[in-house]
Amino acid sequence: MDFLHALLGRIQSKLSFVSVQPINWKLYVQSFSWGVTLFESYLLLRQYPLYSKAAPPAILEGHFDKDTFEKSQRYGKDKAKFSLFAGIYKQVIDSALIQFGAYAWSWDIAGKILSRFGYGPAYEIPQSILFSAVLFFISSLPSLPLSVYQTFVLEEKHGFNKTTPSLFVTDMLKGWALGFGIGAPFLAAFLKIFKWAGDRFVPWLMGFLLAFQLSMVVLYPTVIQPLFNKLSPLPEGPLRGRIESMASKLKFPLKHLYEIDGSKRSSHSNAYFFGLPWSKHIVIFDTLIKESPPEDIEAVLAHELGHWYFLHPSKLLLISQAHIFTILSLFPAFLHAPPVLRSFDFPEHVARNPPTIVAFLLFQMILTPMEAVVGIGLNFISRQFEWQADRFATELPAKLFQDNAAGKLQLSEEEKKEVEDMADMGERLKRALITLHVKNLSTVWVDWLYSAYHHSHPTLTERLKAIEGIQKRAPRIAADSAKKEL
Numbered sequence: 147m148d149f150l151h152a153l154l155g156r157i158q159s160k161l162s163f164v165s166v167q168p169i170n171w172k173l174y175v176q177s178f179s180w181g182v183t184l185f186e187s188y189l190l191l192r193q194y195p196l197y198s199k200a201a202p203p204a205i206l207e208g209h210f211d212k213d214t215f216e217k218s219q220r221y222g223k224d225k226a227k228f229s230l231f232a233g234i235y236k237q238v239i240d241s242a243l244i245q246f247g248a249y250a251w252s253w254d255i256a257g258k259i260l261s262r263f264g265y266g267p268a269y270e271i272p273q274s275i276l277f278s279a280v281l282f283f284i285s286s287l288p289s290l291p292l293s294v295y296q297t298f299v300l301e302e303k304h305g306f307n308k309t310t311p312s313l314f315v316t317d318m319l320k321g322w323a324l325g326f327g328i329g330a331p332f333l334a335a336f337l338k339i340f341k342w343a344g345d346r347f348v349p350w351l352m353g354f355l356l357a358f359q360l361s362m363v364v365l366y367p368t369v370i371q372p373l374f375n376k377l378s379p380l381p382e383g384p385l386r387g388r389i390e391s392m393a394s395k396l397k398f399p400l401k402h403l404y405e406i407d408g409s410k411r412s413s414h415s416n417a418y419f420f421g422l423p424w425s426k427h428i429v430i431f432d433t434l435i436k437e438s439p440p441e442d443i444e445a446v447l448a449h450e451l452g453h454w455y456f457l458h459p460s461k462l463l464l465i466s467q468a469h470i471f472t473i474l475s476l477f478p479a480f481l482h483a484p485p486v487l488r489s490f491d492f493p494e495h496v497a498r499n500p501p502t503i504v505a506f507l508l509f510q511m512i513l514t515p516m517e518a519v520v521g522i523g524l525n526f527i528s529r530q531f532e533w534q535a536d537r538f539a540t541e542l543p544a545k546l547f548q549d550n551a552a553g554k555l556q557l558s559e560e561e562k563k564e565v566e567d568m569a570d571m572g573e574r575l576k577r578a579l580i581t582l583h584v585k586n587l588s589t590v591w592v593d594w595l596y597s598a599y600h601h602s603h604p605t606l607t608e609r610l611k612a613i614e615g616i617q618k619r620a621p622r623i624a625a626d627s628a629k630k631e632l
């Protein structure tokens with residue numbers, strides 16, 4: 147602990163200028179956020195001409211009929227136009243809020259509301275919660291027309307929208323209630339820890355955030371998601387049988403297997419897993435079940451289990467802890483920094499003794515350059531994980547036979563037969579990916595820089611090529627090891 151605090155102390159002394167020098171932080175935040183928006187618009191302009199291509203990439207020829215390809219190009223074009231407009235619109239709003247002192251105004255309003263009820267400035271936590279709520283509404287309400295347009299015009303036009311206006315409104319209200327129900331106690335605890343731990347808040351706050359993240363892993367599927375979607379146990383049948391037997395061969399601790407009514411809102415489809423290390427749940431979208439045969443869905447699940455096998459979620463959690471640590475260790479320099487608050491129009495009496503929540507929000511805005519770089523880095527890592535999971539699915543039969551030969555697995559004759567039947571896993575995964583892309587009308591021509599910045603998954607073409615590469619390198623690897631076995 148002492149080493150940790152010595153390290154944090156050194157970082158603080160390097161940043162001590164923040165608390166004294168009158169730097170124009172507002173100008174800095176404005177320039178950088180505009181920089182990010184303009185860069186994102188530039189990426190869209192690079193991507194845009196690709197939506198005019200008349201035919202899909204060679205590797206996809208034969209999988210896309212002309213009509214579907216043209217539909218996907220039109221959908222992509224409409225989405226790109228919308229993103230370009232939405233990005234600039236949101237930036238104009240955010241920029242105006244910063245320029246005209248909306249942060250200081252929200253703090254002031256929150257204080258006034260509380261004082262009506264007889265609570266003075268000593269009640270920092272209630273004022274912080276109210277401040278966050280006011281700020282949330284003034285910054286998010288202007289974008290409401292955008293999500294209405296996106297759902298009821300854009301997605302509707304291309305046949306994806308299944309949301310009714312009443313569902314849209316109840317979703318929104320539920321989301322707000324939930325945000326407040328979880329956000330307010332979270333914020334209260336967060337601020338309490340700051341006050342209680344003083345200068346030594348970093349390890350305590352990290353422990354708190356980790357506990358919060360882990361409890362969300364349990365609460366999200368059991369309490370939160372059922373508020374929006376219906377999860378029902380996947381009925382007995384070939385699909386359930388395949389997934390259960392694959393999970394047991396891999397010793398995946400499958401607790402529940404659900405089908406989710408994703409089609410209630412949208413016809414985009416997917417599958418995922420979640421849970422604690424000893425109890426996992428798999429969720430499959432009803433749309434995916436409708437669109438692909440059980441053997442192809444099995445390949446999608448093999449990909450998902452690849453994420454589990456290589457500990458991808460735990461690795462991401464570890465990276466996020468390192469990220470949180472960096473943020474928290476830089477924060478104390480901004481915690482007692484009147485010039486930062488003055489720069490964002492806070493009056494002298496507030497700036498003299500900065501409220502923690504205000505200091506933290508302004509600090510986060512100042513961090514946007516770092517966050518943009520972290521985002522690109524995380525996308526890069528996530529894409530590596532996707533390649534790895536695709537490889538896992540493609541090589542799964544070979545792996546199971548190797549495990550069996552090494553004595554790590556005891557396959558019965560019937561199970562050996564099942565593994566043998568998995569020999570075409572690569573083909574099935576390719577087919578499932580193509581179906582997913584075709585049904586979702588996903589973009590197939592992607593600019594490399596656009597993709598590097600935005601995408602957490604490799605493009606379809608990249609994935610198909612990689613899977614083909616694995617299949618070519620080990621053409622009949624599964625069959626060969628099967629022969630050895632038998």
Ligand SMILES: [Zn+2]
Pocket residue numbers: 449450453532535
């Ligand atoms: Zn994946």
